[in-house]
Amino acid sequence: xxxxxxxxxxxxxxxxxxxxxxxxxxxxAIALYTFSSTEYSxxxxxxxxxxxxxxxxxxxxxxxxxxxxxxxxxxxxxxxxTSPEQALALAGFExxxxxxEYHWHLGTDHEEQWDRFPKVSSYRWAPSSxxxxxxxxxxxxxxxxxxNGGWLLLGDSITENHFFSLSCLLYPHVRATPNYTENPYxxxxxxxxxYLSPSSPIIPEIAMPEGFSIENTPLVxxxxxxxxLNGTELxxxxxxxxxxxxxxxxxxxxxxxxxxxxxxxxxxxxxxSLSPSxxxxxxxxxxxxxxxxxxxxxxxxxxxxxVFGAFRDDDAxxxxxxxxxxxxxxFKVAMRAWAEEVQDAITEYHINGGxxxxxxxxxxxxxxxxxxxxxxxxxxxxxxWVNKWYxxxxxxxxxxxxxxxxxxxxxxxxxxxxxxxxxxxxRPDAHAAGDCLHLISGAGVIEGWSHYIWxxxxxxxxxxx
Numbered sequence: 001x002x003x004x005x006x007x008x009x010x011x012x013x014x015x016x017x018x019x020x021x022x023x024x025x026x027x028x029a030i031a032l033y034t035f036s037s038t039e040y041s042x043x044x045x046x047x048x049x050x051x052x053x054x055x056x057x058x059x060x061x062x063x064x065x066x067x068x069x070x071x072x073x074x075x076x077x078x079x080x081x082t083s084p085e086q087a088l089a090l091a092g093f094e095x096x097x098x099x100x101e102y103h104w105h106l107g108t109d110h111e112e113q114w115d116r117f118p119k120v121s122s123y124r125w126a127p128s129s130x131x132x133x134x135x136x137x138x139x140x141x142x143x144x145x146x147x148n149g150g151w152l153l154l155g156d157s158i159t160e161n162h163f164f165s166l167s168c169l170l171y172p173h174v175r176a177t178p179n180y181t182e183n184p185y186x187x188x189x190x191x192x193x194x195y196l197s198p199s200s201p202i203i204p205e206i207a208m209p210e211g212f213s214i215e216n217t218p219l220v221x222x223x224x225x226x227x228x229l230n231g232t233e234l235x236x237x238x239x240x241x242x243x244x245x246x247x248x249x250x251x252x253x254x255x256x257x258x259x260x261x262x263x264x265x266x267x268x269x270x271x272x273s274l275s276p277s278x279x280x281x282x283x284x285x286x287x288x289x290x291x292x293x294x295x296x297x298x299x300x301x302x303x304x305x306x307v308f309g310a311f312r313d314d315d316a317x318x319x320x321x322x323x324x325x326x327x328x329x330x331f332k333v334a335m336r337a338w339a340e341e342v343q344d345a346i347t348e349y350h351i352n353g354g355x356x357x358x359x360x361x362x363x364x365x366x367x368x369x370x371x372x373x374x375x376x377x378x379x380x381x382x383x384x385w386v387n388k389w390y391x392x393x394x395x396x397x398x399x400x401x402x403x404x405x406x407x408x409x410x411x412x413x414x415x416x417x418x419x420x421x422x423x424x425x426x427r428p429d430a431h432a433a434g435d436c437l438h439l440i441s442g443a444g445v446i447e448g449w450s451h452y453i454w455x456x457x458x459x460x461x462x463x464x465x
Contacts, residue, residue, distance in 0.1 A: 149293015
């Protein structure tokens with residue numbers, strides 16, 4: 001024990017110094033008493049952990065996260081890929097729990113492109129120096145998802161990319177359903193889930209919420225929802241004054257440019273979607289059926305003139321996207337309707353006594369790349385568009401419109417827009433082997449989404465409340 005009388009014998013000459021010394025003595029005495037009276041024995045590392053948790057951290061906004069660069073940082077000594085299984089080691093994964101289109105997600109389904117490895121898996125995103133983020137850690141993410149709420153992912157096949165990547169990041173602490181190896185005929189829109197694995201070594205460290213079931217409560221779920229609203233809702237918006245009263249870019253002097261609301265909104269092109277009235281009750285449900293804290297959504301890829309046939313204008317030509325501005329105008333109105341319905345559901349949940357934090361994050365959509373298979377490393381700037389494929393050149397406009405809709409924090413306090421697409425725009429080499437839209441799990445792009453979303457919902461959201 002320290003000899004307090006010898007400390008008290010110190011006689012500072014100034015009053016301010018005396019106050020400082022007395023404060024230091026009192027603080028030391030309290031700490032000493034707390035340490036000696038507790039029944040636990042702390043190690044130096046324990047104290048370091050406590051102090052590090054109490055430090056004030058600098059914020060990391062989505063813009064600061066995106067203002068970074070790709071750094072070459074291999075996780076394996078392998079010099080080339082000779083078997084599909086080696087992609088896991090190159091990516092730094094122990095394994096992947098999900099099994100739907102396993103080799104496609106890992107980029108190994110086309111052997112003629114194996115020469116992209118190991119380079120494609122050897123980069124990590126280094127955000128702005130202003131960012132202070134915890135290292136990406138699957139075990140820590142799993143613990144947080146159990147204790148504070150998991151993630152419900154809604155979106156198209158790019159979001160399915162995200163789900164598969166999470167199944168690798170969180171492995172071996174999670175298991176996945178359904179099993180597509182045993183039954184490859186499950187519909188691609190069937191809900192996929194990650195559950196806490198009963199064999200995970202971190203289970204003793206987790207504070208399980210009341211009612212949480214290792215067997216039945218999902219940590220992460222993916223549901224194919226291309227447009228965020230279902231066809232009936234979108235058609236109702238299209239045929240209502242809410243859309244036609246909204247200022248648009250339609251040529252008011254050319255009646256032929258005005259959509260005819262007696263026509264069907266949609267073409268025959270298939271899409272998958274659900275109503276918020278179907279998925280919000282799932283998101284807001286409690287254990288054992290659900291334990292979600294964060295709804296992660298992303299949309300834009302299927303907002304095309306080939307889906308929304310009523311807006312297609314062949315006379316406008318390719319440079320004008322065959323009427324894509326018409327779709328964009330409708331998108332803005334539809335996303336406002338979606339945000340209002342989602343926010344109302346969360347507000348009602350809290351009014352009715354719901355106490356668990358619930359937040360929605362909208363991830364900016366990532367377009368494809370026109371020449372992805374001929375580029376073998378990150379680029380330093382975003383490649384300008386040459387062609388007008390699909391709606392890719394206008395994806396940035398869709399993102400801007402969605403961000404503008406959600407810009408009012410007072411109107412949508414629980415919905416956040418994350419403009420974190422720039423790292424992916426600098427990685428044309430990270431696209432799937434069979435196309436230039438989807439992404440390889442383990443290349444760092446999707447893992448960067450998970451890293452920042454995890455940071456945002458655990459630290460930035462609390463900072464903003």
